[in-house]
Amino acid sequence: MNIKLLSHFVLRKPETMVLLLLLLVTAPHFEYIPWWSTVSIIALSIWKSIIFSTNRLKPNKIISSLLTVLAVVVIYRHSHGFSGISAGSHLLVVMVFFKLLESKTKRDHMLLVLLSFFIISTNFLFSQTIATAVYMFLCVFITLLTLLTINQGQSEISLKEKSIISVKLISYSLPLMIILFLFFPRISGPLWNTKTDEVQAKMGLTDSMQPGQISQLIYSNDLVFRASFINKIPPQYQLYWRAITLWNFNGKKWTVNKVNEQKTTLQIKDPGYEYVITMEPSNKKWLFLLDIPYLISNNYNLNSDFTAQTKDPVDSLLQYTANSTNSFHISSDLDLDIEDIALSTPRLNKQAKQLALNWKQQAKKPEDIVNRALEYFAKQGFYYTLTPPKLTRIDRIDQFLFETRQGFCEHYASAFAILMRDAGIPSRVVLGYLGGNINPINNIISVDQSMAHAWNEVWIDGKGWIRVDPTAAIAPERVTKDIASALKDQKNLPLHFRIDFAALQKIKQLFDAVDNKWKQWILSYDKNKQKEFLHFLTGKDFSLRDISSLFIQIILVTLALTSLFYFFNSINRKTDPVDQAYKVFLKKLSKAGFSKAIYEGPRDYKKRLISLLPNHKQEVSFIIEHYVDLKFRKNSKSETANRFIKAVRNFDI
Amino acid sequence: MPVSDCISEISKVILGKNTEIKQAICCLLSNGHLLIEDLPGVGKTTLALTLSKVFGLEFIRLQFTSDLLPADVTGISIFDSKNNQFEFHPGPIFTQVLLADEINRATPKTQSALLEAMEEHKVSVDGKTHTLSKPFFVIATQNPSTQIGTYPLPESQLDRFLMKIEMGYPDSSAEKRLLSGQDPRLLIDQLNTSIPVSKLLEIQQAVTQVHTSEDIINYILQIVEKSRHETGFIHGLSPRAGMALKKASQSWAFIHNRDYVLPEDIQAVFSSVCNHRLQCNHEQTDKNVKQLTNNIIQSIEV
Numbered sequence: 001m002n003i004k005l006l007s008h009f010v011l012r013k014p015e016t017m018v019l020l021l022l023l024l025v026t027a028p029h030f031e032y033i034p035w036w037s038t039v040s041i042i043a044l045s046i047w048k049s050i051i052f053s054t055n056r057l058k059p060n061k062i063i064s065s066l067l068t069v070l071a072v073v074v075i076y077r078h079s080h081g082f083s084g085i086s087a088g089s090h091l092l093v094v095m096v097f098f099k100l101l102e103s104k105t106k107r108d109h110m111l112l113v114l115l116s117f118f119i120i121s122t123n124f125l126f127s128q129t130i131a132t133a134v135y136m137f138l139c140v141f142i143t144l145l146t147l148l149t150i151n152q153g154q155s156e157i158s159l160k161e162k163s164i165i166s167v168k169l170i171s172y173s174l175p176l177m178i179i180l181f182l183f184f185p186r187i188s189g190p191l192w193n194t195k196t197d198e199v200q201a202k203m204g205l206t207d208s209m210q211p212g213q214i215s216q217l218i219y220s221n222d223l224v225f226r227a228s229f230i231n232k233i234p235p236q237y238q239l240y241w242r243a244i245t246l247w248n249f250n251g252k253k254w255t256v257n258k259v260n261e262q263k264t265t266l267q268i269k270d271p272g273y274e275y276v277i278t279m280e281p282s283n284k285k286w287l288f289l290l291d292i293p294y295l296i297s298n299n300y301n302l303n304s305d306f307t308a309q310t311k312d313p314v315d316s317l318l319q320y321t322a323n324s325t326n327s328f329h330i331s332s333d334l335d336l337d338i339e340d341i342a343l344s345t346p347r348l349n350k351q352a353k354q355l356a357l358n359w360k361q362q363a364k365k366p367e368d369i370v371n372r373a374l375e376y377f378a379k380q381g382f383y384y385t386l387t388p389p390k391l392t393r394i395d396r397i398d399q400f401l402f403e404t405r406q407g408f409c410e411h412y413a414s415a416f417a418i419l420m421r422d423a424g425i426p427s428r429v430v431l432g433y434l435g436g437n438i439n440p441i442n443n444i445i446s447v448d449q450s451m452a453h454a455w456n457e458v459w460i461d462g463k464g465w466i467r468v469d470p471t472a473a474i475a476p477e478r479v480t481k482d483i484a485s486a487l488k489d490q491k492n493l494p495l496h497f498r499i500d501f502a503a504l505q506k507i508k509q510l511f512d513a514v515d516n517k518w519k520q521w522i523l524s525y526d527k528n529k530q531k532e533f534l535h536f537l538t539g540k541d542f543s544l545r546d547i548s549s550l551f552i553q554i555i556l557v558t559l560a561l562t563s564l565f566y567f568f569n570s571i572n573r574k575t576d577p578v579d580q581a582y583k584v585f586l587k588k589l590s591k592a593g594f595s596k597a598i599y600e601g602p603r604d605y606k607k608r609l610i611s612l613l614p615n616h617k618q619e620v621s622f623i624i625e626h627y628v629d630l631k632f633r634k635n636s637k638s639e640t641a642n643r644f645i646k647a648v649r650n651f652d653i
Numbered sequence: 654m655p656v657s658d659c660i661s662e663i664s665k666v667i668l669g670k671n672t673e674i675k676q677a678i679c680c681l682l683s684n685g686h687l688l689i690e691d692l693p694g695v696g697k698t699t700l701a702l703t704l705s706k707v708f709g710l711e712f713i714r715l716q717f718t719s720d721l722l723p724a725d726v727t728g729i730s731i732f733d734s735k736n737n738q739f740e741f742h743p744g745p746i747f748t749q750v751l752l753a754d755e756i757n758r759a760t761p762k763t764q765s766a767l768l769e770a771m772e773e774h775k776v777s778v779d780g781k782t783h784t785l786s787k788p789f790f791v792i793a794t795q796n797p798s799t800q801i802g803t804y805p806l807p808e809s810q811l812d813r814f815l816m817k818i819e820m821g822y823p824d825s826s827a828e829k830r831l832l833s834g835q836d837p838r839l840l841i842d843q844l845n846t847s848i849p850v851s852k853l854l855e856i857q858q859a860v861t862q863v864h865t866s867e868d869i870i871n872y873i874l875q876i877v878e879k880s881r882h883e884t885g886f887i888h889g890l891s892p893r894a895g896m897a898l899k900k901a902s903q904s905w906a907f908i909h910n911r912d913y914v915l916p917e918d919i920q921a922v923f924s925s926v927c928n929h930r931l932q933c934n935h936e937q938t939d940k941n942v943k944q945l946t947n948n949i950i951q952s953i954e955v
Binding site for chain 1: 696781791822864866868869913915916917920951953954955
């Protein structure tokens with residue numbers, strides 16, 4: 001569309017401007033509200049534009065009330081009430097368009113603009129990416145433009161001037177925004193805890209495993225967490241990020257074990273790696289730790305199976321520091337109860353049992369059995385694939401081991417654990433992620449959903465739990481490189497694995513680095529970081545109460561300072577709008593090459609201008625005579641000032 | 654508007670000197686005095702005569718010479734033997750328009766007698782105070798002080814004149830008209846009185862009411878400040894000069910049918926009001942006062 005046309009028809013009238021604004025600020029919500037709501041919003045917008053352009057089809061009170069009630073009922077039924085973020089914002093977004101439909105007066109438009117500000121802030125409840133932030137700044141800008149359009153009255157301000165004013169307003173509010181961000185007390189209460197919504201359900205690991213589950217995750221490249229290593233980065237094949245251990249198998253599904261294990265004590269031989277994890281919201285409780293963790297920051301306790309959990313589901317960005325090593329020694333023995341669990345099988349897979357017992361008889365020590373099993377996977381025609389045939393029989397392990405022989409990591413981990421248990425070696429399945437993309441720009445490793453992995457751990461007396469990855473036996477590339485090179489049937493590979501243009505990769509890495517900084521500095525600024533920051537500033541520790549009172553003090557001081565500033569400003573500096581407008585007028589003329597000599601009085605200037613610009617005689621004398629009236633006459637009226645300012649604004653040469 | 658009538662009346666006699674006529678009227682309306690510095694024969698006396706005729710004012714011409722005594726100006730008390738007491742005989746100063754011709758030929762003593770009377774609007778003789786008539790307007794003329802036998806007026810005295818103007822030669826077309834027309838002195842008798850005295854006093858009052866906005870006051874302040882800090886002058890403008898500038902600009906605005914002062918008014922009267930109050934210092938011999946005052950005006954933003 002022609003931009004001039006757009007600015008002429010849309011950006012000048014308050015009605016059209018408000019319509020445009022509402023569509024812009026509610027657009028991000030279209031992703032979360034049902035399609036029929038989006039359709040109704042668009043229909044209402046079209047209706048409104050018809051009313052505006054033809055002045056017909058105005059809804060009468062009854063019809064609009066009926067429609068509103070209908071919409072409220074439908075939304076209520078859809079979201080089972082109005083509590084929760086998604087239902088609330090859904091209602092708000094739809095109702096605002098009903099308000100638009102009946103809006104007539106300036107007051108209505110002002111209300112809609114204020115609601116727009118509110119809707120802008122609700123967008124952050126759903127997404128906090130950089131893109132959202134940038135878009136919201138744009139929305140604030142448009143909102144201010146609309147505000148100016150509504151309030152310009154008779155004197156039309158040019159779009160350029162409005163934009164300048166809006167940008168100024170935004171930049172004035174930036175310092176306040178930063179202060180609020182830094183010092184606003186982070187209250188962890190019901191106010192902030194409104195995030196548990198169905199909208200927030202995330203893809204990711206669950207606390208159980210059955211065939212097909214992990215291979216589904218391969219199709220997602222959503223970020224799971226980022227790790228930044230403090231001293232050295234471990235090699236790719238050591239990047240086993242553990243999350244949960246699974247113990248119980250019912251023939252179909254692996255689940256966690258509720259029984260608490262005894263504490264195992266690690267004797268660290270080498271301090272290993274120290275790293276900071278910035279975890280995306282997962283709505284799950286477990287944390288991600290590099291194998292084998294021995295120390296973790298903050299209030300998190302390391303479980304005996306070397307996993308850690310938070311008290312509440314992680315619903316916002318979470319940061320923690322941890323240490324891991326692969327050089328350690330376990331001195332304790334395995335608890336008998338635990339051993340029982342680690343050896344129990346559903347007793348359904350007879351062939352597997354037979355095979356395992358066979359290996360056991362021939363082996364001298366448990367390690368031999370492990371190696372036999374790995375050798376078996378490597379040599380007996382097993383095939384690593386994303387799309388294995390479905391396992392349907394009750395003895396699924398047997399079906400997999402002796403019939404289909406095609407599977408993904410969960411198949412191998414599952415089968416391996418059962419084989420080991422049948423051979424009398426305690427074993428468990430570990431769920432987590434394998435690998436990570438190192439961003440060469442900031443050396444930060446990012447791990448996404450497609451790196452989900454399952455592997456095993458077996459208990460060897462005297463050595464403790466040893467990691468065994470049966471997938472490595474079939475597809476070693478999965479461990480040493482990445483999943484794309486491990487899969488032989490590249491056809492079915494998700495698109496994001498196939499793109500490997502160097503330039504695209506570079507852009508992706510750059511974006512990733514920026515995104516990481518955004519998360520590190522902005523999104524992960526929570527209660528603890530605020531405390532750290534205040535400690536850094538003052539050298540003292542602050543409680544939430546201290547922070548709140550400090551915050552109030554800062555606000556009061558800021559208010560006092562700004563009001564003082566404006567007070568003195570109004571005394572000291574000439575902020576007379578008439579002077580300013582005259583300056584604008586002079587600037588316009590001097591741009592056209594008719595600048596005023598500094599000593600030239602207004603009347604002299606007028607005379608000269610009229611002789612130079614006979615075409616503009618009327619405007620020039622109008623403006624200058626008004627200026628003279630305002631500046632030198634005894635009792636000039638404020639209307640004169642308004643007319644003068646407007647005339648200067650419209651003056652064009 | 655009667656004032657513009659006056660101007661057109663006067664310009665029937667004084668040809669091609671519109672600005673000077675306005676400046677003279679400006680002085681009269683703002684209750685100031687006028688000093689005309691020029692060579693003989695350029696129409697100084699005629700201007701004074703015409704002015705008093707048009708405004709219907711009583712006119713006396715006093716030729717200043719080196720032997721003129723103060724009493725010759727102010728008047729003298731003479732013993733009246735009939736009444737056995739002194740009686741005051743008013744001097745030529747008791748008039749409405751006094752043309753003090755060639756004021757710089759008189760001795761300083763006589764000059765100061767006149768100038769004091771101008772300032773105070775009264776004369777004290779033998780302990781008795783006599784008020785001068787109203788309006789009282791002095792037009793002094795002065796030969797360029799380089800001429801022999803003159804006592805240049807001291808700066809303190811010059812300050813008493815609201816304006817100092819130069820008549821200058823008329824341009825050739827005006828001069829042609831002058832030569833081909835009647836004797837101006839005869840023309841004066843044919844002129845009408847446009848403004849009676851009572852009206853003139855009203856106008857003088859009205860002039861003081863001409864509005865000077867804050868911006869104008871600031872402008873005057875800036876000018877005065879600048880003259881004090883600008884190098885090139887021995888002294889800056891005095892507060893009296895500032896007040897004179899305001900008065901003259903009010904009157905100038907009034908002549909131009911306005912009841913408010915514009916920066917242009919100040920600029921118009923500035924050099925005639927201020928040039929005689931300023932003196933170049935010795936470093937500035939190559940420039941004259943005119944150039945320096947022009948610089949002041951041109952460097953201040955309006």
